[in-house]
Amino acid sequence: MNIKKVIPILEWLPNYNTSLFKGDLVAGITVGIILIPQGIAYALIAGLPPIYGLYCALVPQVMYAIFGSSRQVAIGPVAMDSLIVATGVSTLALAGSESYISIAILLALMVGAIQFILGVFSLGFIVNFLSKPVITGFTSAVALIIGLNQFRNLLGVDFIQSDQIQYVVEDIWLQINNFNQHTTIIGLISVIIIITFRKINKKIPNALIVVVIGILIMKYFGNSFNDVSIVKDIPSGLPLFGIPDFDVDQIKELFPIALTLVMVGYLETISIGKSLEAKQDEYRIRPNQELIALGLSNMVGSLFKAYPSTSSFSRSAINQESGAKTGMAALISVVMVVVTLLFLTPLFYHLPKTVLAAIIIVAVFNLINVKEGKFLWRANKLDFWLMISTFLATLLLGIEFGIIVGVGLSLIVLIFRTSRPYIAELGKVPDSNFYRNKNRFEEVILEDDILVFRFDAQLFYANANYFRDNLDEMASKKGKALKLIVLDAESINRVDSTGLEMLKERIKFYKKRDVIFYFAGVKGPVRDDLFRSGVLQIIDINHFFMRVNQAVKYYKTGDRKHQEKYAKYIHQAYK
Structure with a gap:
């Protein structure tokens, strides 16, 4: 057995040098600066206290740096998985409650165990039944669902939260006149700032900039904006080791959501990893090793209070663009999160939730892939309608049913094409x-x-x-x-x-x-x-x-x- 194939960090760590460290240091700091506000924001999507977004950025990153075959993929909390977690766990417990937190952590253990088993038995090919049109339709729909669900924080109105978009749109339409003026102004200005800086240079830490501005406004002018909801207390300290509470009935109920997270998380990681792989010739992505790495990240992460995590499109791209060459960049990001958890969480007390909503909305709306839809319309009408069907099913029926429809339609198209070849x-x-x-x-x-x-x-x-x-x-x-x-x-x-x-x-x-x-x-x-x-x-x-x-x-x-x-x-x- 080649130990370097099993533990990929051994492929690059023995030959590590200062020239590699320079690129990794810049990339690690850059991604860490982005990760901290994103982690807080994505925890809110998942229905968890903000601190759990930072927990999610610790152990999972370390495990992936050791076992992942990609050296630039950034692991941690992401918007899509956070909403899937909220969708599944909210049917079993009240968001933010101790029971809810316990179930979300158990879900991470389940997701990790399934991913690890699939990787060990080289079953990564199973996920290939989700074709690219299905992934595009599903991802675009989930991005739209996440974005619209954040309007409650962006506008300061207690809109209904749902993964079925018709209910969210209906509630927004009925309550739009009740928007909070101060909250909406801060949120929209944050959106404009983020978009502007993204157009100037994607390396600019736009999320951190709006977070700092938001905190300063609320800290020094809070009396004028006392109707704006803020994050308030975020506990300090590192997560303690603990085995998730097991409940057979809960495991049965969570299993469909766990499978959804397994497929979505793996597809995200593989698609991101492949795109980064094409830009260099130092290493190659090994799909089954990625499953093992993700499995270990989620399983071990769940022992340190992390909810399900996977790779981030935006942070991975920024990691590569900032000069990351190895997994050391991820370890540097972890150090930044550790410092934040130990010493800096009080600084986020005055952070407006509308600023976090702005960060999320801009991030996820970039995942709505109109360009791919136009390409499929020209190139292959059947794939176009497959994408649209998955998109609509996810929007109208919910995330879980959306992925079931996508897989089902992929299989039907596969059978149709193989039964009637040229x-x-x-x-x-x-x-x-x-x-x-x-x-x-x-x-x-x-x-x-x-x-x-x-x-x-x-x-x-x-x-x-x-x-x-x-x-x-x-x-x-x-x-x-x-x-x-x-x-x-x-x-x-x-x-x-x-x-x-x-x-x-x-x-x-x-x-x-x-x-x-x-x-x-x-x-x-x-x-x-x-x-x-x-x-x-x-x-x-x-x-x-x-x-x-x-x-x-x-x-x-x-x-x-x-x-x-x-x-x-x-x-x-x-x-």
Whole structure:
């Protein structure tokens, strides 16, 4: 076993030097400055006291720095997971209560355990059933839900909180006239400042700037803004070790939410990690190792009072842009959070909640991916409607049902595409040995007595009838003149028992009608399956060719010398 693969920090730590530290130091401080106000804000989304957002930025970051295969991904509290936590836990306990906090921490342990198990057994591929259009639709919808739910803090109105947007929009419409003027002004100015600084330079700690301004306003002019809600007391000190309270009934109820967090968290981490990986050539993301790292981050984090965490789009990008080269940057951010927890939490007493709402709203609305929607509309209409369906389902039915709809639709589209793959009749390109699709190359030569049929997918139970029906339809158009069928099997990478039986039955069918059946370009494993199924009892080994043109040439000229040599080769390969 390669210990460096299991503990990736050993890949870079032994060769660590001062030149790497300079970039990591700047990046770690920059991300830490952003992380502290974000952590407080995202804890509020999750329905937890602000201190738990900072707890979430401690142990999970350390564990990921040790076990994560990406050196620049920033782990910690994020808006999307925070809202999913609030959605699931709020049905079991009152937000902010001791019971609520206990359940949220238990949820982190469950999420971590599932992620760890998936990683250990190399089951990361399961999450691939969420296609990119589904992820885009889901992410955009959740961003919109999070943003609208923060209007209660931005405007100072006690709007209903829900992951079903119609109820939130209805309540905002009915109560919009009750907005708190001072709260709204501070919140909107914060939004403008954040957007302005983001446009100037993303490295500017805009979140920290509005937090400092908000605190100073409320501390020195608080008498004029006594109707503005502030964070107030945030406890000092580091989280103590403790095993989460176990309740079998709660675990059963939390399981669907835990699975949702597993999939969303892993997809976020992989998508961010892959995008950062493309910008360097020092390391490669290992999906199953990422699951193990996330699992350990959440499991060990839950022992130190962290709720479910994953990677942050914004902080990861800033981490990379600020010069982070290794996981040391994350450890530096942890040091900043530790210092804040030990000495600086009293400074956040006067922090207006509307400023935190502004930070969240700007951050999440950037996740609404209109550009991807426009691209899918041009490139693939089916993927576009898959994205829209997931988007609407998440908005109207809630986050949990949204991801269920997304996975379900992804599977339906997968089944549809594999059951009805692309098929084509090929013709010979003049003065060459190539055969091409007659519908794309008008100049190809088609012969009445020869049908060259191409099937662009694995051949299995879901599309065997589709193969047969299209083959028969093309053959019937040739009529009685048809004497040879050549199956171009280069694109068939797998065939199951249903496909094998269908092929044998069709070969027999056409043999009775004096039509010869040849195979061209069959891959070795597929050819082995054909031989094992008994196809050589119907046709002999000379019916298998490397290329379509060789099959047609053999049919026309009987060039046995070359074909017998190839037949001998594949016969030996099978043995």
